[in-house]
Amino acid sequence: MQTENNNNHSNQKTFYIIFGILGALLILLAVLYFSQSKEMKEVVEEMTKEKQILTEEYQELALGYDSLESTNDTINLMLQKERQKVEHLIEEIKTIKATNASRIREFRNELTTLRGVLKSYVVQIDSLNRLNEELKKENKEYQQRYSRIKDSYKELENVKTELENKVEIASRLETVNLRATGLNTRGQKTQRVNRTDKIEVCFTIKKxxxxxxxxxxxxxxxxxxxxxxxxxxxxDLFTFEGEDIHFSAMRNVEYGGEEIDICIYYDADMGELIAGEYIADIFADGANIGHFSFKLK
Structure with missing residues (x-):
């Protein structure tokens, strides 16, 4: 009987020991579970934060591309493609799980590459802008030089025109001793209209x-x-100041630059002449070189 009681006591002791060990294991497992759960939560939070930061950095990169502008169509086309690529990556980042660490690392590496590409475009565009500014400056200087040359040319043209006008005026023939009289059928001078057969107009061309x-x-x-x-x-027409006008009489004379006396005759028709004051105008080289009046009785 005593032996049976000892065995029961021994069994109970063994049970308590095992129960204690199992309890300790359960407690240990619970501690480990809660510890790992906390660590996992912290990791998820950290990865979520990293994903958010990465998204913001990509958005900042997109703004960087948006701020770039070039006058070069080829570069503008390439910038547009890079913008679209960044926008696509932003949308892809939003769809991945925060726990996908490997993919997030890939996006991080891609971001570094894209930043380098953006920097290269900044350098190219800056270089092009400086070149454009230099070209604008050169063009402005060229325009200023052209304007000065144009003004000088215009001034020379004005001087040329003035000289030509002076030469034209200087080369215009001058008349002196202008006179007119009537001639009868025998060539004798007369002032009576009913006896005048022709009108003689004489003048002297100066040297x-x-x-x-x-x-x-x-x-x-x-x-x-x-x-x-x-x-x-x-x-009977000749040109004066761009218009054709009539003449009463004309005469071709050889002029050599020296002073010369010239007479022109108008043959009057019967009954054509009337008494009073007549006006005579003489033309040569497209100019009116003489104007005077005379009377027939």
Whole structure:
């Protein structure tokens, strides 16, 4: 009986020992579980934070691309492709799990590469902008030089025009001793209208070494006291100040630059002449070189 009691006591002791060990193990496992759970939670929180930081850095990178602008179409096209690539990566980052550490590392490495690419574009665009500024500066200087040359050319043109005008004025023939009288059928002078067969207009061309020489046509226009132009044909025309006008009589004379006396004659038709004051105009080289009046009785 005593032996049986000892065995029961021994069994109970063994049970308590085993129970104690199991309890200790359970407690240990619980501690380990809660410890690992806490560590896992901290890791997840850290990875979530890393994912958020990574997303913000990619968004900052996208803003960096958005701020770039170039006048080069090829670079603009490449920038657009890089922007689209970054936007695609941002969307992909948002979809991955925070616990996917390997993929996050890949994104981190890709970010470093993309930053290098962005930096290279910044350098290229900065170089192009400096070149554009230099070209603008050179173009401005060229425009200023061109403007100065244009002004100088315009000034020279004005001087040339002024000189040409002076030469034209200097080369214009001058007349002196202008006079007119009527001639009868025998060539004798008369002031009486009913005896005048023709009108003689004479003048002296002064010496002019700058005037063109050679055969020159001299035109005479005679206007009656009533304002009617004396002429024989509507086809008797010459050009004056860009217009064709009629002449009463003309004569071709060889002029060599020396002083010369010239007379032009108008043959009057019967009953054409009337008493009063007549006006005579003489033209040569496209200019009116003489103007005076005379009377027939």
């Amino acid at each position: 002019n070494v700058t005037a063109p020489v050679g055969i020159k046509p001299f035109y005479l226009r005679l206007e009656r006291p009533d304002g009617q132009l004396l002429l024989h044909s509507r086809d």
